[in-house]
Amino acid sequence: SQTIHQWPATLVQPVGSPLSLECTVEGTSNPNLYWYRQAAGRGLQLLFYSVGIGQISSEVPQNLSASRPQDRQFILSSKKLLLSDSGFYLCAWDVKQGRSQPQHFGDGTRLSIL
Amino acid sequence: KNQVEQSPQSLIILEGKNCTLQCNYTVSPFSNLRWYKQDTGRGPVSLTIMTFSENTKSNGRYTATLDADTKQSSLHITASQLSDSASYICVVSWNSGYSTLTFGKGTMLLVSP
Numbered sequence: 001s002q003t004i005h006q007w008p009a010t011l012v013q014p015v016g017s018p019l020s021l022e023c024t025v026e027g028t029s030n031p032n033l034y035w036y037r038q039a040a041g042r043g044l045q046l047l048f049y050s051v052g053i054g055q056i057s058s059e060v061p062q063n064l065s066a067s068r069p070q071d072r073q074f075i076l077s078s079k080k081l082l083l084s085d086s087g088f089y090l091c092a093w094d095v096k097q098g099r100s101q102p103q104h105f106g107d108g109t110r111l112s113i114l
Numbered sequence: 115k116n117q118v119e120q121s122p123q124s125l126i127i128l129e130g131k132n133c134t135l136q137c138n139y140t141v142s143p144f145s146n147l148r149w150y151k152q153d154t155g156r157g158p159v160s161l162t163i164m165t166f167s168e169n170t171k172s173n174g175r176y177t178a179t180l181d182a183d184t185k186q187s188s189l190h191i192t193a194s195q196l197s198d199s200a201s202y203i204c205v206v207s208w209n210s211g212y213s214t215l216t217f218g219k220g221t222m223l224l225v226s227p
Contacts, residue, residue: 108156
């Protein structure tokens with residue numbers, strides 16, 4: 001069966017520090033991968049998606065970046081965190097075949113910026 | 115602008131009772147509509163996915179309906195359990211050639227003993 005792992009589960013970082021969140025998927029190959037941010041009281045906001053290794057599309061301008069060094073690995077990074085980067089970050093995957101397949105989410109990383 | 119509006123924002127019901135959550139959307143062109151359950155501090159989990167031609171779909175005690183003409187969907191929970199306490203998120207997929215989704219803000223359901 002397929003599983004998705006995100007770590008760390010929680011993270012507290014000072015303003016201006018770097019960030020690296022990692023997501024890995026098991027049990028499937030060549031998935032689409034996504035990074036979302038969920039702010040309190042708001043819907044999920046798509047940050048990045050990837051259809052393959054090294055292929056990253058950004059949905060919103062920000063000081064975050066994403067990379068996909070391996071087929072089932074997706075990394076969210078920042079060189080300098082802002083207070084506004086606080087939130088709940090979710091990684092997700094789905095299959096390429098068919099648009100009526102669900103996205104499968106990890107359990108997220110709660111990021112607090114001090 | 116593509117939008118998904120959910121109501122109510124929050125809801126408290128007694129264990130064993132039924133409830134219905136609402137979702138209205140303005141997404142176009144429409145591909146499919148999804149309901150997710152999100153427990154506090156966890157990632158969303160898919161409950162149902164309905165395409166344009168489907169007007170009802172069940173998953174255990176969860177039944178989703180879709181009226182593509184009025185652009186409305188509902189999620190009915192039967193015989194609620196304490197474990198149903200969660201946020202329920204309505205998500206609409208665009209027909210834009212990629213898996214692009216518009217998320218509602220969710221309805222927070224609390225099932226009280």
